[in-house]
Amino acid sequence: MVKLTLYINDNCELCDEALQSIxxxxxxxxxxxxxxxxxxxxxxxxxxxxxxxxxxIDGEQKFQGHITYGELLETLLDE
Structure with a gap:
């Protein structure tokens, strides 16, 4: 199982989009x-x-800012 840790801030549109992608x-x-x-x-x-x-992702910073479904899925499948 892959472990993701997402750091967010309140009232952050990019954070909400990242959560949706995840x-x-x-x-x-x-x-x-x-x-x-x-x-x-x-x-x-x-x-x-x-x-x-x-x-x-598993303790290594992989993304900051905009996180899309496609980029995240591709990164996870390459892990």
Whole structure:
């Protein structure tokens, strides 16, 4: 099973789109998703504030910003 960690911020349209893409991919790939809000964590805000959404796949950062279904599915199938 592939583990995804998605860092998001509140009121973030790109974050919402990323979540939608991940949910679509979830229909095709067995994965575990951990969604982490950076809102209440100062360190995460410093690190990711201008980059969210940020997606890690099995502990390695693979995406930041726009995440599409096609790109994510292709990346996961190549893993």
């Amino acid at each position: 949910e679509l991919v979830r229909q095709d790939v067995d994965l575990l998703l951990d969604v982490v809000s950076i809102v209440k964590d100062d360190e995460l805000q410093k690190k990711y504030m201008l980059e969210v959404p940020v997606l890690f």
